[in-house]
Amino acid sequence: MYKKLESYCLRKKGAVSTYPFGPSAQVFKVGGKMFALLVEENGMPAISLKCDPVIAENLREQNKAIRPGYHLNKQHWNTVTVDGSIPQSELYAMMDHSYELVLKGMTKAARSAIEDRLV
Template identity: 60%
Template structure:
């Protein structure tokens, strides 16, 4: 399950993996900026994702598996526990949303280099 989510993140254009904090978490970056942090504990995958503040609050209120970002700016990041309570397409949407927010924040030159 962990590898499947890591592969999905890496399938985003220009995405690379990094380990800036040691072996855990696996950090996914685009244009040098983080868009996802993945870890596994107790057989469950946890993915921290950037999110627009209003959407972050809404997702937290709708899903028990979505909580404020662990060790991150809680206004802009959520941590999602992938435990089957959320449809996979919703988790993919959250990953894509995070990726898009980060790409949007990059300089024009960096965005163009990504494609």
């Protein structure tokens, strides 16, 4: 599943993969801003994603695999343990939401430069 998550992140327009925190934490950025952090915990992937604070709290209440972002702003980030309890489509929707929030926070010029890319 790790490779599927990695591949999904990299399919986002303008997405790049970096390792600023060492070889065990893969960070996905768009326009220089992080939208996902992928690690392996106890043999399972865990992905940290940006999230609207109200939605973040609701997600945490609904699923114990979702917790406040580990080493991140707990109001705006969730860490999701990918243990099979969350359907892949919902996980991808959370990843999309994170990417879109990061794009939305950029200047119009930066956002246009990314959105106008062919790939």
